[in-house]
Amino acid sequence: MGIKKRKTEEAIFKTLMVLACILVSSSLFLIIGTIVAKGLPYLNWDMVSKVPQGGFYLGKEGGVLNAIIGSLYLAGGATVLGLLISIPISVYLNIYLKKGSLLSKSAKLAYDVLFGIPSIVYGAFAFSIMVWLGVRASLLGGIIAVTLLIIPILVRTLDEVIATVPKELKHAALSLGATRWEAAKVVLKQIRPGIYTAILLAFGRGIGDVAAVLFTAGFSDNIPKYIDEPAATLPLAIFFQLGSPIPEVQGRAYASALILTIIILVIVFLSHVLATKQNKHKI
Amino acid sequence: MTQHPLISVKDLNVHIDGHHILKNINISIPDKSVTSIIGPSGCGKTTLLKTFNRLLDDTANVTVSGSVLVGDEDIYAPHAEVTHIRKKMGLLSQRPYPLPMSIYDNVAYGPRIHGIRKKSELDVIVEKQLKDTSLWNEVKDRLHTPAAKLSIGQQQRLCLARGLAVKPEIILGDESTSALDPISTHKIEDLFVRLKEQYTIVLVTHILRQARRISDYIIFVYMGEIIEFGPTEEVLLYPKEELTKQYVKGFIS
Secondary structure, X not given: OOHHHHHXXXXXXXXXXXXXXXXXXXXXXXXXXXXXXXXXXXXXXXHHHXXXXXXHXXXXXXXXXXXXXXXXXXXXXXXXXXXXXXXXXXXXXXXXXXXXXXXXXXXXXXXXXXXXXXXXXXXXXXXXXXXXXXXXXXXXXXXXXXXXXXXXXXXXXXXXXXXXXXXXXHHHHHHOOOOHHHHHHHHHHHOXXXXXXXXXXXXXXXXXXOHHHHOOOOOOOOOOOOOOOOOOOHHHHHHHHHXXXXXXXXXXXXXXXXXXXXXXXXXXXXXXHHHHHHHHHXX | OOOOEEEEEEEEEEEEOOEEEEEEEEEEEEOXXXXXXXXOOOOOHHHHHHHHOOHHHHOOOEEEEEXXXXXXXXXXXXXXXXXXXXHOEEEEOOOOOOOOOEHHHHHHHHHHHOOOOOHHHHHHHHHHHHHHOOOHHHHOOOOOOEHHHOOHHHHHHHHHHHHHXXXXXXXXXXXXOOOOXXXXXXXXXXXXXXHOOOOEEEEEOOOHHHHHHHOOEEEEEEOOEEEEEEEHHHHHHOOOOHHHHHHHHOOOO
């Protein structure tokens, strides 16, 4: 191949790459732009400080505080519960078990499958457990469904992060006479920035999901006081408001979407700050 | 051997993934001296070193038979306490791997997990080990900064200080200078020579000149077997075995 042809090929592929990058980043701006344009006129202090008056479907007064609080409780509770379960799983599979052992291989296959299961299936599964246990649609039900949904995300992310830690670091701790748990703590210290990324991904997924909470968390115009009360969530609120025939209520849906987006942005920012702050000891 | 042995290996066989990596190893490593394990890449020298601190346990599909006595303790006995065995041996790997914490905490890590909590006691240990590894003057004003900020040569000396802080009897070095520049290499070699007064040192190296410079004894391993073992001069200058002769002359590598 002549140098001219090779240079043309280089130019074509570079253009394609740049175009793809522009397409993706501009669509982000388009999404945020649309939400801001449509939602900002309806965003006021009442939206974030009051519960709805007259219901979501028809109400033009009040706000979505119940859904904001409900979403935060739900995603927060599920993330905490999910971490409590997935950190031990990752530590056991990656640090305790020998590489390539049958148990670790089959467990990894299992949560790869779980990762691909759509959230509505988790919702239906959690719902059937709730019926069996006699639990009604509530914050607790929603937290359980979302926890099930985000555990595969957390475990997979933690796996990837732990895989970046050289095994010699674990061996360094072991050869000082550390137990495996003590060596695991050294590895966890090393991957702390990665844990924040996992939390961010799980929280983001949890706060944005509709299908898992549709049957399990229920819906309410009030802020849940106890874990067994039904709770509203922002995505469901948006869903109901968009379905309303009243244009004003539809506008409020975009305002709710804007609030949801701002919450996600704050979480991204916070986890980024935390990750950089924790980075200084990383080898 | 005039000195009494600290590590005695008897009929050691190691299989990894069905491959016979170490074959009928029998050796006694003398106390308070430097012993280098030399041999071509893939001959099993690192595996031999890893059997001493049972880090081989961390690899899947490994079977070890035979015994390795450290002092009077068979470290492959069924009830052997692995953490206790590893505490007796400091490991210095190919590249330095400081723990993700400050210089001070790296040295204090070992003593802390073994139960020393008092700051005054830890301060003494940290200062002593950093002085023993000639690092104190370079880092005394920044003990609480991240260990990762040190140069790679300093990191390797820090790893040595960290290992010495748990009071081992043996230092194991796995090509510990292969990532270092000549000056840092020289510093580590000097340390080994100085430390053999108090410790038994076993090194894996592929640099013959290094083996000659610092070791008292040499083990030549080839294809999983020990071909020759003896004082450095004898093995390198007057090898008894044909294979050793060829390796020393550079015909096999």
